[in-house]
Amino acid sequence: MKPEATPPYQASSSTPASHNTSEASPTAENVSGGATVAAFSPALLSHALDYLPHPAYLKDSHQRLLWVNTAFCEFFGTTLDRCRAQPEAVFLTTLTAPDGSPIQVEDHHAITATPITEERIATNAIGESRVVSVTGSWCTEDTEEGYWLISLIDITDLRAEARELKRITRLSEVARQAVNEGLWEIEISVTHRGKSTYTVWWSQQFRQLLGYGDDIEFPNQLTSWIGIMHPDDRDWVLSALKAHLKDASGNTPFDVEYRMYTKTDEMRWFRSVSRSLVGEIGSSRCMVGMLRDVTDRKLAEEELQHQQNILRAVLDNIPHRVWLQDKAGRYLAVNRSFCEARGRSPEEVIGMSPEELLPPDQVKTFREEDDVIMTSGKTLMLEEALVTADDKIHWFSTIKSPFLDEQGQVIGLTGISMDITARKEAEEAVQHANEELEHRVEERTETLQKLVATLQKEVSDRQKAETALRQSETELRQKAQDLEDTLQKLQRTQTQLVQSEKMSSLGQLVAGVAHEINNPINFVYGNLVHAGNYIQDLLALLELYQTHYTNPVPEITAQAQIIDLDFVVEDLPKLLASMNVGAERIQDIVRSLRTFSRMDEAEFKAVNLHEGIESTLLILQNRFKACAPYSEINLIKDYGTLPPVECYASQMNQVFMNILSNAIDALEEYSVQQNNQEGIVKFKPCIRIATQVRHPDWVAIELSDNGPGIPEELQTRIFDPFFTTKPVGKGTGLGMSISYQIVTERHGGRLTCTSIPPKGTTFTIEIPVKQSEDETE
Numbered sequence: 001m002k003p004e005a006t007p008p009y010q011a012s013s014s015t016p017a018s019h020n021t022s023e024a025s026p027t028a029e030n031v032s033g034g035a036t037v038a039a040f041s042p043a044l045l046s047h048a049l050d051y052l053p054h055p056a057y058l059k060d061s062h063q064r065l066l067w068v069n070t071a072f073c074e075f076f077g078t079t080l081d082r083c084r085a086q087p088e089a090v091f092l093t094t095l096t097a098p099d100g101s102p103i104q105v106e107d108h109h110a111i112t113a114t115p116i117t118e119e120r121i122a123t124n125a126i127g128e129s130r131v132v133s134v135t136g137s138w139c140t141e142d143t144e145e146g147y148w149l150i151s152l153i154d155i156t157d158l159r160a161e162a163r164e165l166k167r168i169t170r171l172s173e174v175a176r177q178a179v180n181e182g183l184w185e186i187e188i189s190v191t192h193r194g195k196s197t198y199t200v201w202w203s204q205q206f207r208q209l210l211g212y213g214d215d216i217e218f219p220n221q222l223t224s225w226i227g228i229m230h231p232d233d234r235d236w237v238l239s240a241l242k243a244h245l246k247d248a249s250g251n252t253p254f255d256v257e258y259r260m261y262t263k264t265d266e267m268r269w270f271r272s273v274s275r276s277l278v279g280e281i282g283s284s285r286c287m288v289g290m291l292r293d294v295t296d297r298k299l300a301e302e303e304l305q306h307q308q309n310i311l312r313a314v315l316d317n318i319p320h321r322v323w324l325q326d327k328a329g330r331y332l333a334v335n336r337s338f339c340e341a342r343g344r345s346p347e348e349v350i351g352m353s354p355e356e357l358l359p360p361d362q363v364k365t366f367r368e369e370d371d372v373i374m375t376s377g378k379t380l381m382l383e384e385a386l387v388t389a390d391d392k393i394h395w396f397s398t399i400k401s402p403f404l405d406e407q408g409q410v411i412g413l414t415g416i417s418m419d420i421t422a423r424k425e426a427e428e429a430v431q432h433a434n435e436e437l438e439h440r441v442e443e444r445t446e447t448l449q450k451l452v453a454t455l456q457k458e459v460s461d462r463q464k465a466e467t468a469l470r471q472s473e474t475e476l477r478q479k480a481q482d483l484e485d486t487l488q489k490l491q492r493t494q495t496q497l498v499q500s501e502k503m504s505s506l507g508q509l510v511a512g513v514a515h516e517i518n519n520p521i522n523f524v525y526g527n528l529v530h531a532g533n534y535i536q537d538l539l540a541l542l543e544l545y546q547t548h549y550t551n552p553v554p555e556i557t558a559q560a561q562i563i564d565l566d567f568v569v570e571d572l573p574k575l576l577a578s579m580n581v582g583a584e585r586i587q588d589i590v591r592s593l594r595t596f597s598r599m600d601e602a603e604f605k606a607v608n609l610h611e612g613i614e615s616t617l618l619i620l621q622n623r624f625k626a627c628a629p630y631s632e633i634n635l636i637k638d639y640g641t642l643p644p645v646e647c648y649a650s651q652m653n654q655v656f657m658n659i660l661s662n663a664i665d666a667l668e669e670y671s672v673q674q675n676n677q678e679g680i681v682k683f684k685p686c687i688r689i690a691t692q693v694r695h696p697d698w699v700a701i702e703l704s705d706n707g708p709g710i711p712e713e714l715q716t717r718i719f720d721p722f723f724t725t726k727p728v729g730k731g732t733g734l735g736m737s738i739s740y741q742i743v744t745e746r747h748g749g750r751l752t753c754t755s756i757p758p759k760g761t762t763f764t765i766e767i768p769v770k771q772s773e774d775e776t777e
Helices: 042-049 070-076 107-113 157-179 203-210 220-228 230-247 295-317 336-342 361-377 421-462 463-548 554-563 565-597 609-619 648-678 734-746
Strands: 029-031 035-039 056-059 063-067 115-121 129-140 146-154 182-190 196-202 252-259 267-278 285-293 320-324 331-334 381-387 391-406 409-417 605-607 634-638 645-647 686-694 698-704 750-756 760-768
Touching: 056 070, 070 115, 070 146, 107 331, 129 157, 182 203, 196 220, 196 285, 230 252, 230 267, 230 285, 267 295, 295 336, 320 336, 320 391, 361 381, 361 391, 361 409, 391 421, 463 565, 554 565, 565 648, 605 648, 609 648, 609 686, 645 648, 648 686, 648 698, 648 734, 648 760, 698 734, 734 750
Parallel strands: 634 686
Antiparallel strands: 029 035, 029 129, 056 063, 056 146, 115 129, 129 146, 182 196, 182 285, 252 267, 267 285, 320 331, 320 409, 381 391, 391 409, 605 645, 686 698, 698 760, 750 760
16 A cells, blocks of 8 residues: 555635636656656646536545545535545445455556546435446656546446347347348448448348358358349349439338248248438448248238139139128129129229119119118028110029128128029919919809809709719729729730730741741751761772772872862761751750740640740850850859649740849849959859749749849839839830739739849749639639
8 A cells, every 4th residue: 555645736625626726836647558748737637627527536545535526516416625535435336356345446556557447336416326437547746646537427327228228139139039030231331432332241030041050151241142032033122122222212112022042942932121221421321121031921822812713713603693892882802794794894893882883773772782781780682673784674583691700790791693584584474374274264163163053953953862972972983993903904914915925926936937947957967867877988988999099090199189188088077077966956946946935835734944944044045155345144053853833834934034134134234344343353243043842832933143233222113014224225114024924913923022232133933833723814
């Protein structure tokens, strides 16, 4: 510690600091830092310091105040006399080291050897704690006695503003990160030669939006930004930037949405908004802006535009008039039909009111209807006649409904109007026809009334016969019902007779053909035996010639080579055998035709049903074979031992033929469908015929297939006359009906159908072995 020293000058207590006139003693002031100033007088120093706008004072090395200026007295609410010799700590807080211990001024000076600039807390005249910036310099004289020259600057408001600025900066940064925005700044300076220079700054958030990490990957250069712009956007974005910079008034905005490529070459949409500010130097300008990724919004806008286009297409394809109005009645949306009816384009109609678009006589009605809808919030349906753009009256069916917002409030109305002129004209025609019909009915009614009057007169004369008349009426109804039943039976009988006649004619034709074929084939078959014998004799004779005449004349040798004699000798017996098999096959077919037609068994007699089934199968044999696109049908016979059954053989053969033909048709169609769907043949069609004796006096024939089956709702109708499931032209609907009548009515039996789609169908024929006399009549 330095010893206590007397200050270089002492101000009188009766003289204010600002008017101190003590004698000056020349001295040199050694300010820290080594600077030397000229000699001065204390009066000159105090007079100069008293004009400072902020507090200033002198203190010795013991921290006692030696002198204060007027600003100091005003700030602390004191006087020079009260301050003199007071410790500095009365007015200011003490300097502290980083560990919190007090630092003496001279120690601090000894440590730093520099002027002191610190912040302390001072209490002003009104008791407020203020933050002051303390700047002090150590001054010494020739006697090496020194003192401190201290000045105070109130920085409380400045500190508050700095804290507020930091707070706003932090909040701004948080907000920018929350909304995912980046900041950028471009400062444009013009040199003395008129050349523009650009100083660019990109924020870290700006780089992160583009996928870059730091200023090495994305330097603070204008070319970094321009280089990643989409080529189609670069020119117009830079043009907008130049226009913004040229406008010193700031009225030309820079608010653009454009595309840029990120670090991963992903193209995204961004929005840049900027303000142009005048820099500190008059020739400089500064652009401060933000960058926001708006890709999601752009995609949403594109999707919304797509949805709007779809909605527009849907509305324009509706053949009726559709429109949307706001609460004031202005048209917000219309479709093509609406515009065509008004002779306007959609651009003209949008925004118009009914008064601008509709004839005056329609406006009032439409407004009244719209007010009702807006007030009640209910849908209005009506039919009205309007004059259209072609100056013709058309009838329209119109539905108007309130248009509600998300809160359920009515904000407009929607309408759809359908031209029902044609329907109205038809209704008028029907009305006219009804009136004419009513007129005719009235005429007939008048005639009937006269007739009724006559009848009433006759009835009044025969009151006693009323009971008999009612009975007669009942009998008449019964007879009418009987007549109707008889008529239906007659129709069925007529149908059966026609079919029977067809089958009879077919049977006669088949029998005749069989007979005509049988005669020549018997002649051929009978002579084949003799021909075989003769050929064998000739071949034996030829063999003898070849044995005994081994060297025939050249003509014989040449002819033998021409006719290939060895092949003829070898093939001739095979040819005769093949002709014999063919003749036998023809005889079998003729017998089957005769058996099927049963022309010799047309009467009621006991027959072998298996023979009838076999003859039917022989006729249908060709349909069982595979023929594109149909697969081969496998036939399974499960015959039991049946006794001779009394029946009409040709009619039973007709039943077998009808059922089997229908089964083959169904299997062929089903096999084509299965093969087309699967691509490979998985379905193998099959028909199974089983016979057995049920009870002692009944036989049953089951005809089953593995086809698609018959739907349950159709099974009850398959025996109805003229009902068929086949396409038009392929079925008459009589086969199953006639078969049912033959089995049930002609033979007293039962014909049932059991089908489980898609597993197949089974028809079961049950007939008695012997028929009663009633059933054969």
